[in-house]
Every structure is written in structure tokens, then in C-alpha cells.
Amino acid sequence: MPTGDLTSEQLLALDREHVWHPYAPMPGVRPPLLVESASGVRLRLAEPVGGVRELVDGMASWWSAIHGYAHPVLDEAIRGQLGRMGHVMFGGLTHEPAIRLAAELVEMTPGPLQHVFLADSGSVSVEVAMKMCLQYWRSRGRPGKQRLLTWRGGYHGDTWHPMSVCDPDGGMHDLWSGALPRQVFADAPPREFEQAYVDHLAGLFERHADEVAAVIVEPVVQNAGGMRFHSPRYLQALRELASAHDVLLVFDEIATGFGRTGELFGAEHAGVSPDVMCVGKALTGGYLSMAATLCTREIADGISRGELPVLAHGPTFMGNPLAAAVATASLHLLRQNDWRAQVGRIEKGLAAGLEPARDLPGVRDVRVLGAIGVVQLDHEVDVAAAGAAAVREGVWLRPFRDLVYTMPPYVTDDEDLARICAGAIAAAQAG
Incomplete structure (x- = not known):
């Protein structure tokens, strides 16, 4: 095992050798993104990916980080x-x-x-x-x-x-x-x-x-x-x-x-x-x-x-x-934080921001409820292509099956919410 500070390359090599990720083969087919830190609604990567160093988290860490990251109260x-x-x-x-x-x-x-x-x-x-x-x-x-x-x-x-x-x-x-x-x-x-x-x-x-x-x-x-x-x-x-x-x-x-x-x-x-x-x-x-x-x-x-x-x-x-x-x-x-007002604002933002996806070829449905936004395709998502397209927009999403979806933190502001929607549309186009 290497000692001292490890480079991003060394960490990812160890990850590939030893770490079994969820719903993935061992070793993994696609290298995961290496997160250095997280604050608010942003994930900071250890190294830029396509020139992007920070990603707005549209997944709230599998729907759990409703207050974002590094919240002083928590x-x-x-x-x-x-x-x-x-x-x-x-x-x-x-x-x-x-x-x-x-x-x-x-x-x-x-x-x-x-x-x-x-x-x-x-x-x-x-x-x-x-x-x-x-x-x-x-x-x-x-x-x-x-x-x-x-x-x-x-x-x-x-x-x-x-x-x-x-x-x-x-x-x-x-x-x-x-x-x-x-x-x-x-x-x-x-x-x-x-x-x-x-x-x-x-x-x-x-x-x-x-x-x-x-x-x-x-x-x-x-x-x-x-x-x-x-x-x-x-x-x-x-x-x-x-x-x-x-x-x-x-x-x-x-x-x-x-x-x-x-x-x-x-x-x-x-x-x-x-x-x-x-x-x-x-x-x-x-x-x-x-x-x-x-x-x-x-x-x-x-x-x-x-x-x-x-x-x-x-x-x-x-x-x-x-x-x-x-x-x-x-x-x-x-x-x-008045969660009802927060979620109501996000619902309106998702409804407006995801609406253009209805006109994309291959999109079967667009639906929103509360702080849940879904773009459903008429075929399986190309997860690698969809995920990469979202990252290029500065957004972290994890599509699955025929779905590109988002469940953002409740503290996501309107600007970042618009970015998440743009990332979801880009992912749907690419996926």
C-alpha cells in the first residue's frame, strides 16, 4: 500500500483494484469521478473532467442530502x-x-x-x-x-x-x-x-x-x-x-x-x-x-x-x-427552512426547466412532482453518454434504465436548478 499523499491517478488505480461500487462489475468498466470535497449543492472534483471542476449535484446523494453539503447546523x-x-x-x-x-x-x-x-x-x-x-x-x-x-x-x-x-x-x-x-x-x-x-x-x-x-x-x-x-x-x-x-x-x-x-x-x-x-x-x-x-x-x-x-x-x-x-x-x-416553500419553488423550476425535453426525439414523457423531475425515454439510456453530457453542463446526474431524472437538494437556488434542468436535457439528448 502506498504511503504519504496519493495522486488522483494513484487513488483511482487503487479504487479500480479494490473498491466494488454499487450496481457495477468488479473491476469497474467506467472509472468513477473522484470527489475531493462537497459544499452547498456542489461537488468539487479532485481533477477537472473536460475542463469542469465543480458539479451541481442533481441527485442529493441518492436523494438524502436535502440540506446540501457541509451545512453548519448539521x-x-x-x-x-x-x-x-x-x-x-x-x-x-x-x-x-x-x-x-x-x-x-x-x-x-x-x-x-x-x-x-x-x-x-x-x-x-x-x-x-x-x-x-x-x-x-x-x-x-x-x-x-x-x-x-x-x-x-x-x-x-x-x-x-x-x-x-x-x-x-x-x-x-x-x-x-x-x-x-x-x-x-x-x-x-x-x-x-x-x-x-x-x-x-x-x-x-x-x-x-x-x-x-x-x-x-x-x-x-x-x-x-x-x-x-x-x-x-x-x-x-x-x-x-x-x-x-x-x-x-x-x-x-x-x-x-x-x-x-x-x-x-x-x-x-x-x-x-x-x-x-x-x-x-x-x-x-x-x-x-x-x-x-x-x-x-x-x-x-x-x-x-x-x-x-x-x-x-x-x-x-x-x-x-x-x-x-x-x-x-x-x-x-x-x-x-420552510420545506414546503422550498419544494414548491423547486417543483415550479423543474416543471418549467424540463418542459423543452418533451420535444426531443426519443422522449416518451416528462413528469414532475415536488422536488422530483423525470425525463423518460422510449429506449434504454446510454448511461456513459448521458452522464458525460450532464458533466459538460456542470451537473451530476445518474440516469438508469430509460430515465434521466433529478432529485436535487431543497437548498438548490433557481440558477443552479436551471443548470440541473439543462444538464438533464443534455443527458436525454445524448442518452
């Missing part, structure tokens, strides 16, 4: 907590940062959600949600309720059981379809409300209620499964059907939570409350990995009265004080 939260303790086990011990965070989450999420299980990541929070639902029914004397119902086009994470409720055919996990638990899938939800689709859902509930523990969906926006939007009325239908058939309702708000869709949570578009809710990504403002699974008193009480009166799950770094402290600071900052 930096201070980390520093202040670090002076007290960086970590302590959560089994048999507790601490103020975790307690404050749990109280904040209960206050801001739908009323019936009263209990908070802190997890390491979004995917783990979905694992916990699924385990909660299966254990609840086992505790109620109905162990046969072991399957999950969901709709196609969804994405809930890369760990084992969450993979089983991702899209089984067109998703990233179809390689494992023969080994994963077999769940019940409805058709993908149409964008507009259709009673025929509700009837389709009702038929699945009627046929499978005795074996289904819960239905799990991403409310309002299916994110990594295809950036598809759907009517909030389907969430109301799911709430009614789940209650009528003794099925629990789980909302995966990992991507949609904390204002991204124009409401604080996707559930609020429909005015309904789930039995279980998963949150993550923007929870810590993009600083540290942390997620949470919230549930109602009924679920917690049901598990506590069962044959195994505990939820047998305990990550080593559960409730990490650094992550909890910065998460609480991020939630306070969200309210202080």
Missing part, C-alpha cells in the same frame, strides 16, 4: 455529539439523541404511529417492517399469514426479504426470483385513478387474505423501480381493503418522506395512516446511515403478548448517537 450537531460519545450499544442502554429523535418522528408522522425501531439503513427498516407484520400475526394465532402483497414496479431495497417485494420481472433482482420468498403481486398502479384497478386489488385481497400478513407499497411515487407516479386514491383504497381483510398496511417512505413529494410524507396526499411506516435517506440530511420503522400501539402490543414477546432484531449500531443527533438537527432544519 456539522455542529455531529461535532457536539462527538464530544460526548460516538456510539454506545442500544441493548439495555439508551441515550438522549435516540430518545429525542424517536419523539420527533412520532410527532411528525401520522398519529397512530407511536413506536420507533431505529435501523441501520432503509433496506433494514423494510426487513424490520416485514418481520413485525409476520410476528404480529403469529402472536395473534394466525401463523399462516406469511406472505406480502405489493404491486409491480416497486423497489424496497437490496437485502433478502425486501428484494422479494421488488418488481419480480423488470427490476434489479429478477436473478433471484427462484430463491426469494414468493409474494403476491398486483399489476403496476396506473397514473390516474381507475376503478377497474381497485377491483383488481380487491380480488387479490379476497383470494389471499388468509395467507397475506401485510401489503407494502411506496406511496405516490415508485422510485428506483421506474420513477412512476400514481393517484393517491389508490392509497385510500389499500387502507380500506387492508382493514376489511385483516391485512396490515406498510408504507415505504424511505424515498418519499420528509417533503420530497410536496407533502411531508406520501401518505398525506391521501390523508391515510399506515400500520407501519419505513423512513430513511433524508432522515439524517445525508450525513450518516440511519433509518427507522414506526408502528402502531396495536402491533407492538400484539407482538409483546405473543409466544416470543420481543421483536428479535438488534443491529450493532442501532440508535447510533452521532446519526441520531444529526437526524434530529436535520428535522429541525427542515421545519425552520
Whole structure:
């Protein structure tokens, strides 16, 4: 291993030799861009790429850095907590940062959600949600309720059981379809409300209620499964059907939570409350990995009265004080910054800035909701060409499948928002 200061070339050589990046082969086919630092909404590269040294981040670090980078309030939260303790086990011990965070989450999420299980990541929070639902029914004397119902086009994470409720055919996990638990899938939800689709859902509930523990969906926006939007009325239908058939309702708000869709949570578009809710990504403002699974008193009480009166799950770094402290600071900052006004301004900017993409050859659709902007092509994106085109515009985007999309930080100003839109249009043209 080289010692002392390493050049950018040496670092990238080591990266290629040893670092396995997400959704990439080993070694990688395309060298990643080497980031030196980040501040505000800009990523500073270690070396210029095509004469460009700084990129406006149109991805908010996979939708998490809603306040941008190096925010003084969040930096201070980390520093202040670090002076007290960086970590302590959560089994048999507790601490103020975790307690404050749990109280904040209960206050801001739908009323019936009263209990908070802190997890390491979004995917783990979905694992916990699924385990909660299966254990609840086992505790109620109905162990046969072991399957999950969901709709196609969804994405809930890369760990084992969450993979089983991702899209089984067109998703990233179809390689494992023969080994994963077999769940019940409805058709993908149409964008507009259709009673025929509700009837389709009702038929699945009627046929499978005795074996289904819960239905799990991403409310309002299916994110990594295809950036598809759907009517909030389907969430109301799911709430009614789940209650009528003794099925629990789980909302995966990992991507949609904390204002991204124009409401604080996707559930609020429909005015309904789930039995279980998963949150993550923007929870810590993009600083540290942390997620949470919230549930109602009924679920917690049901598990506590069962044959195994505990939820047998305990990550080593559960409730990490650094992550909890910065998460609480991020939630306070969200309210202080008037997130609704921020997201509303971004929505208008994306709608105007992406509109010209409708006239491009090969563009199938342009859609915007809250701080989400999507240009959908009628073919697979040439990721390398699209990404390079965005970089030439001074923008960082990560297209996938047939999509060029952006989920910028909420603090992105109008000038940088226009640049992101220009980068997305350039990427769509090149891709």
C-alpha cells in the first residue's frame, strides 16, 4: 500500500483494484469521478473532467442530502455529539439523541404511529417492517399469514426479504426470483385513478387474505423501480381493503418522506395512516446511515403478548448517537427552512426547466412532482453518454434504465436548478 499523499491517478488505480461500487462489475468498466470535497449543492472534483471542476449535484446523494453539503447546523450537531460519545450499544442502554429523535418522528408522522425501531439503513427498516407484520400475526394465532402483497414496479431495497417485494420481472433482482420468498403481486398502479384497478386489488385481497400478513407499497411515487407516479386514491383504497381483510398496511417512505413529494410524507396526499411506516435517506440530511420503522400501539402490543414477546432484531449500531443527533438537527432544519416553500419553488423550476425535453426525439414523457423531475425515454439510456453530457453542463446526474431524472437538494437556488434542468436535457439528448 502506498504511503504519504496519493495522486488522483494513484487513488483511482487503487479504487479500480479494490473498491466494488454499487450496481457495477468488479473491476469497474467506467472509472468513477473522484470527489475531493462537497459544499452547498456542489461537488468539487479532485481533477477537472473536460475542463469542469465543480458539479451541481442533481441527485442529493441518492436523494438524502436535502440540506446540501457541509451545512453548519448539521456539522455542529455531529461535532457536539462527538464530544460526548460516538456510539454506545442500544441493548439495555439508551441515550438522549435516540430518545429525542424517536419523539420527533412520532410527532411528525401520522398519529397512530407511536413506536420507533431505529435501523441501520432503509433496506433494514423494510426487513424490520416485514418481520413485525409476520410476528404480529403469529402472536395473534394466525401463523399462516406469511406472505406480502405489493404491486409491480416497486423497489424496497437490496437485502433478502425486501428484494422479494421488488418488481419480480423488470427490476434489479429478477436473478433471484427462484430463491426469494414468493409474494403476491398486483399489476403496476396506473397514473390516474381507475376503478377497474381497485377491483383488481380487491380480488387479490379476497383470494389471499388468509395467507397475506401485510401489503407494502411506496406511496405516490415508485422510485428506483421506474420513477412512476400514481393517484393517491389508490392509497385510500389499500387502507380500506387492508382493514376489511385483516391485512396490515406498510408504507415505504424511505424515498418519499420528509417533503420530497410536496407533502411531508406520501401518505398525506391521501390523508391515510399506515400500520407501519419505513423512513430513511433524508432522515439524517445525508450525513450518516440511519433509518427507522414506526408502528402502531396495536402491533407492538400484539407482538409483546405473543409466544416470543420481543421483536428479535438488534443491529450493532442501532440508535447510533452521532446519526441520531444529526437526524434530529436535520428535522429541525427542515421545519425552520420552510420545506414546503422550498419544494414548491423547486417543483415550479423543474416543471418549467424540463418542459423543452418533451420535444426531443426519443422522449416518451416528462413528469414532475415536488422536488422530483423525470425525463423518460422510449429506449434504454446510454448511461456513459448521458452522464458525460450532464458533466459538460456542470451537473451530476445518474440516469438508469430509460430515465434521466433529478432529485436535487431543497437548498438548490433557481440558477443552479436551471443548470440541473439543462444538464438533464443534455443527458436525454445524448442518452
